[in-house]
Amino acid sequence: MRVDFFTWNEIFQNIPERIIKRYKYYERKEEWARYLSPPQTFAIYGMRHLMSLKFDSSLECLRLWGFIFNETERLFRAKQINKKIIAVMGDLGGIPPIIYSFKSLIGFYPDCLWWQPFFSENYNLFEVTGKASFPETSCYSRVIYATFLKKAYFPKPDLIIASTGASCDDYSCVMQKVYNLFYKDKKTEFIWLEIPPRKEKRESAIKLLKENYQRLAKILSEITQEKFTIEKLISGIKRVNLIRRNYQRLKELVGKSEIAPLGSLEMLLLEFGNLHFYSDILEWQKILLGILNLVRKRIKDNEGVLNKENKKIIWATPPADPLYLIYFEDNGTRIVGSEYIIHQALEIIPINKNKDPFTALAESYLSASLIGKTKERAYLIINEVKKYQAKGVVISQVFGASHCAYETEILKEEIEEKTKVPVLIIDIPLPSSEIPLQTKTRINAFIENL
Amino acid sequence: MEILTSRERFNLLVFDETPDRVLIFPLITNHSAYVSNYSIKDYYTKGEVLAQSQINAYEIYQIDFLSVFSEVGIIAEALGSYFEYPQEDLPKLRKPLFSNLKDYWERKLNCQYDEGKGRLYLYFDAIKILYKTLGDILPILTYIPAPFTTLALLFEPTEILKEVSIPNLQKKRILKEVLLLITDFTIQFMKSIINYGALPIIVDPLASGSVISPKTYKNFALPYEEKLINYLHRYDLDVILHICGNTQVYLKELNKSTADLLSLDKINLIAGKKILGNKFRLIGNFDTTEILLLSPEEIRKKVKKLVLKMKDNKKGYILATGCEVPFSTPKENLLAFIEEGKRWGRYKF
Numbered sequence: 009m010r011v012d013f014f015t016w017n018e019i020f021q022n023i024p025e026r027i028i029k030r031y032k033y034y035e036r037k038e039e040w041a042r043y044l045s046p047p048q049t050f051a052i053y054g055m056r057h058l059m060s061l062k063f064d065s066s067l068e069c070l071r072l073w074g075f076i077f078n079e080t081e082r083l084f085r086a087k088q089i090n091k092k093i094i095a096v097m098g099d100l101g102g103i104p105p106i107i108y109s110f111k112s113l114i115g116f117y118p119d120c121l122w123w124q125p126f127f128s129e130n131y132n133l134f135e136v137t138g139k140a141s142f143p144e145t146s147c148y149s150r151v152i153y154a155t156f157l158k159k160a161y162f163p164k165p166d167l168i169i170a171s172t173g174a175s176c177d178d179y180s181c182v183m184q185k186v187y188n189l190f191y192k193d194k195k196t197e198f199i200w201l202e203i204p205p206r207k208e209k210r211e212s213a214i215k216l217l218k219e220n221y222q223r224l225a226k227i228l229s230e231i232t233q234e235k236f237t238i239e240k241l242i243s244g245i246k247r248v249n250l251i252r253r254n255y256q257r258l259k260e261l262v263g264k265s266e267i268a269p270l271g272s273l274e275m276l277l278l279e280f281g282n283l284h285f286y287s288d289i290l291e292w293q294k295i296l297l298g299i300l301n302l303v304r305k306r307i308k309d310n311e312g313v314l315n316k317e318n319k320k321i322i323w324a325t326p327p328a329d330p331l332y333l334i335y336f337e338d339n340g341t342r343i344v345g346s347e348y349i350i351h352q353a354l355e356i357i358p359i360n361k362n363k364d365p366f367t368a369l370a371e372s373y374l375s376a377s378l379i380g381k382t383k384e385r386a387y388l389i390i391n392e393v394k395k396y397q398a399k400g401v402v403i404s405q406v407f408g409a410s411h412c413a414y415e416t417e418i419l420k421e422e423i424e425e426k427t428k429v430p431v432l433i434i435d436i437p438l439p440s441s442e443i444p445l446q447t448k449t450r451i452n453a454f455i456e457n458l
Numbered sequence: 459m460e461i462l463t464s465r466e467r468f469n470l471l472v473f474d475e476t477p478d479r480v481l482i483f484p485l486i487t488n489h490s491a492y493v494s495n496y497s498i499k500d501y502y503t504k505g506e507v508l509a510q511s512q513i514n515a516y517e518i519y520q521i522d523f524l525s526v527f528s529e530v531g532i533i534a535e536a537l538g539s540y541f542e543y544p545q546e547d548l549p550k551l552r553k554p555l556f557s558n559l560k561d562y563w564e565r566k567l568n569c570q571y572d573e574g575k576g577r578l579y580l581y582f583d584a585i586k587i588l589y590k591t592l593g594d595i596l597p598i599l600t601y602i603p604a605p606f607t608t609l610a611l612l613f614e615p616t617e618i619l620k621e622v623s624i625p626n627l628q629k630k631r632i633l634k635e636v637l638l639l640i641t642d643f644t645i646q647f648m649k650s651i652i653n654y655g656a657l658p659i660i661v662d663p664l665a666s667g668s669v670i671s672p673k674t675y676k677n678f679a680l681p682y683e684e685k686l687i688n689y690l691h692r693y694d695l696d697v698i699l700h701i702c703g704n705t706q707v708y709l710k711e712l713n714k715s716t717a718d719l720l721s722l723d724k725i726n727l728i729a730g731k732k733i734l735g736n737k738f739r740l741i742g743n744f745d746t747t748e749i750l751l752l753s754p755e756e757i758r759k760k761v762k763k764l765v766l767k768m769k770d771n772k773k774g775y776i777l778a779t780g781c782e783v784p785f786s787t788p789k790e791n792l793l794a795f796i797e798e799g800k801r802w803g804r805y806k807f
Contacts, residue, residue, distance in 0.1 A: 017653050020692075028692055040474075045694040048652045052695065054465045056593055056655070084473045130594035132463055159807065160466035163475075441590075 010271055010313045010337075011065040013047050013058055019065055020046040031071055033082050033288045040085060043078040044070060050077040056129045060441055062334050064274050064313060068298040075295055076277055079116070079286050080161050086114045086287065087163035092231055095162070096284065097152070097186070098171035098179050099201065101353025102217070102373040104284050106225055109244030110232045116287045119179070120280060121161055122149045125439045126329045133158075134438070140185065145408025147178035148328045153185045165196060167231055169224065173203035174379045177410035199227060207374045217370035225366075241365045245357050251293055252356055255282055258300045263344040263396040267312030269303045272333040272343035276326060279346060282353040318342035319458040320398045324389050324419065325349060325412070327404040328436045335443055336402070340455050345392030347385065352376035382415040386422035393427045399458040400430045407435045430457055463595040464522035471739060471774045472696045472718070480769050480803025481522040482796050483741060483778040484749070485700075487601075488548070489792075490515035490525075492785050499543045502528045505583020512584070513591060518789065519796055524592060526584050526656060527601035527782075528577065530663055533644055534603075534611035536576030537567065551611055558617045559632050567612075569639040571646035578647065582654055589655040599698065600651050604662035605640040605682035611664075612636070622674050633678060641685050648689060659698040660686050660717070663781075666703030668724070675708050680715070687716050698741065702781045709733050723780035728767045739774040744795065750784040754794035761798040769803055777803060 011019065023044075032041035047058040055077065063069065087093055094115045096103050107115035125133050125148070136154035138144065155161040168190060170183040190196045201220040204213035229236040255278060262270050278296065285292035306312070314337055322345040327333060333343065357372040359365050377385050389401060401423050405412035420431045432454040434447060443451075462470075462478050470477040490511035491501035500507040512524045529549050535541050538555035556562045573582060581600060588598050603611075610618050621629055648658045664670070665679035683699060690697045700721035705712055712720065713734055720734060721741035734740060744764060749757065761777070768775045777799040783792065 014653055017649065021649070025692065042694055049693045049695060051655050052652065052657050052693075053469060053597075054594055056589065059655070080469070081473050084470075084475050088474065128594050132595060136461070158461055158466060160462055160470055160477075 009065045010062045012062055013051070013060075016046050016063055016065070016070075017048050020048070020070075023067070023070075027067070031074070031291075033075070033078070033291050034086065034089070034091075035290065036085075036089070040081075043074045043082075045074045045078070046070065047073060049074075054130070055127045057127045057329075057331065057439075057441070060331055060334075061273065062271070062338075064271055066302055068295070068302045069270075069274055071295050072274060072277060072299065075288075075291065076286055082287055083114070083116060083162045092166040093163055094228070095165035095168045097169065097183050098175040099169065099203070100350045100376070101283055102221075102369060102376075103169060103201075103224065104289075105245045105248040105357060105369060106221060106228065106241065107244075108247055108285075108289050109225070109236065109240040110228055110234050112232050112234065113228065114287050115284050116162065117284045118152045118155060118162065119149060120283065121152055121155045122147075122328060123330070124155070124161070125151055126331075129439045129441055131439065142181070142185075143408070146181070147176060147406050147409035147411075149176070149179050150182055152179075153182050153189075156186050156189055167197045167199070167227065170198070170200050171203050172200050174205040174376070175203055176378065197227070197231070199224070203373075203376070204379065207380050210374070213374060213379075214367060214370040217373055218364075218366045221366045221369055238365060242359060245359050245365055245368065247289060247293075249356050249359070251285065251289070251296060252282055252354060254293075254296050254300055255279065255354065256356075258296070258303060259345075261300075261303050261307060263392075265303075265307050265312075267307070267310060267316055268314040268318065268342045269306035269312060270299070271313050272323070272337060273330050274299070275343070276330070276333065276346070276348065279348055279354070280326075280350070283350060314342050315340070319400065319455065320344045320396055321400045321402055321458070322346065322389060322392045322396070322398045323348075324401060324403045325405055325416075328406060329439065329443075331443060332404065332434070332436065335448070335451065336455070339452060341400075341458070344396040344398055347377065347389045347392060349377040351388055352379075378411065382418040383422055385415065386419045386426075389419065389423055390426045393423070393429060398429060400432065400454065401427075402454075403431060403433045404436050405433060407437075430454060465595055465597060467522060468597050471776070474773070476774075476805045476807070478807040479800055479805060480765060481776045482799045482803070483523050483776050484519070484521060484744075484792060484795060485525060485779050485782045486512075486515045486519065486521060486792075487525050487527045487782045488785050489783040489787055492787075493518055493789060497545055498547060498785070499545045502543055502549055503577065503580065505580050506587060508580060508584040509587035509591070512588060516592060516596065519792060521796065522596070522776075524588050524596050524598045525601065526581055526588065526598060527661075528580055530601075530603040530607050530661060531611045532577060532581070532603065533608045533640065533647060536578050536647075537569065537608070537612060537640070537643065539612055551615070554611060554613050554615070556613045558613065559621055559629055562613070562636060563632060567636065567639050569643045571643055573650055578650070581656075582650065585651065585654040585656045593655055598656040599659045600656040601661045601700070602644060602648055602651070602658045602686070604660050604665065604679065604686060605637045605644060606679035607662050607664040608640045608644065609633070609637055609678075612640070615664075619669065622678050623671065630677075637678065637682050641682050644686060645689050648686065652693065652695075657695060657698075658686075658690060659700055659721070661700045661702070663702035666701055666723070667705045667707040668703035672708035672711055676711055680711060684716060691716070700741070706730075713737065719776070721776075721778060727764070731768065731771050735771045735773060737773065739776065740768065740771050741776040741778045743778065743780040746779050746781050746784055749779055749791055749795060750787050752791065754790050757791055757794045758798045761795055762802050765799055765802040769805070 133151035133154040540553040699717035
């Protein structure tokens, strides 16, 4: 069942104390490691958008929400218990298997903080970024620069890894600004890794990625003073593959089911969990498995969270504002597939006895959404349409963001031609508590035509 | 311009991290009506006036917290005590619900919770406006009278204070029964507050050491404060307990509290830091008479001394007044307090 913010508070009253205290991150025993809190807790600490959203009413999903919103505190606690913090920027999925080959490392993506202004319905991060001369018409990911300046969203990283090459142009600007910020401060290591822009020259692309990964493993070994071995990397990859595999199963079950066993907002959060596991891979694995089991049970019991009649659609490019997903679902659609530009984080890394794991990592990374031609990304979306028999596609974009300007129209043309389903392109405006009326009208018209 | 919003600063504090500077929290309640030229009666009876007063106070003073508070009788009134609202004076308890314990025993207490009871709406209306207007950058603290304080305002105060000081077994049982009923009602009230986006701060002014003995505090105040704290901890909220007056006499009892932040009034806070500072983030405690009567220069000197002695408290420190800022405190006094607090409260960041 999907419930609103206020209903969750009523449900929370009935959750026994022992269950609330059961779930802790980093397998710690201290009280501060608790994370099973209702949306109210995070709303009180400023996440105002939560009051407008709808949530899955299961304990499994409460665990998901609590875990995700607890991440800032979790990162500070990680540093307090002497973990090393690695900030990974722009890579979107290739590096965490290497990071999680080391015991004392926690990897996280500052990139995901682009949701912060939307969840808090607040412009402050944009204002700070504006003062640093970022143009207003660029990707919302520009706020990440402000989070580095503020030092209030994550502790000072022990290493910052930034990607260059086939990375979003706007985010490249952010990374350069962050680099300038830390360049003066020689105490924080900052390294650039290169992403090959095209995959036609497969061998050279793999070689480039592999060299990058090997260099990174060496640096991480120095930072942790921990010996790096191939066995450790294989074990890190296996852990990551387990999560990716479970997510793939979940996505297929949800997409192919007659009913909607899970809402799109929870699915979006789960998909992004593949990036860095919200800074605690072991706990994330358990949360994901819990939800997978929940979905299996719901399918067996024929228990959906939306009307059965809702029309199936695919969503491309993650919406900065989660309210849009809820609005689509409330108005007769069901999101069965997605292409959230992190395809590289969803593919299984093909390790086997005869393959060097660095090569496997590089091969898997070549499936990245932003490497290669736009038509190849369109193909990923077309595949989703066919696989889940969707009736339409929504592409959300940020006005002025470089990759949107470049590729959205090409995606639309290609999808419409190959699938014959309608494609709606919407701009997600700056944070607000409501969707603009004009956009609602366009969305309603699109849904009517499905 | 400061780099952090108050929310970000407060979050760092509760994560056990050092923020850019000490948070500043003069307990500005009805003084906000004074600087906004609203009548006291309107402030105590109209949520939009309370909210607008707080917004004005924020604009003038650039404080780190908003305060939603009328007076400590709000729950007693919702339960049936009668308060009067003079146009230009504080609300007055005119007729408590019960005259004594016998009266309670004969009539009993209707504790059915309803958001429409008494003046509870005042808080809800104010919080909704404040949350929408400034809730993204400022924590909204809502003062919740603890059960002992409400108890004292449900009965003739002098009678009930006598009863709690030397209770026999039967009276003890009755008192605990009433306190439990009040606690349940208070928890429901907090649940509503939480729904609207504010952080409850528990206040127990009538459990002050100036009013009751340590033994009475231990028997009739602390256990019920703890029930409220436990409820808030279910949410993983950081609980602030504020006790007015002199708590010096029961500092050791206070050390047993499970609150996360302690706001104290008339104690030697610098000495208290040794007993409480490893466990609690401390809030306090500039003398409220001094903030009213001293010159800005004198205030500056005293704030500097307090901040420099307290800012290294192990679990963190918030510069505050010991209790509510007096209604007609001169603006320049409060501005001096805040400016000096910000100046000396800087941390290496």
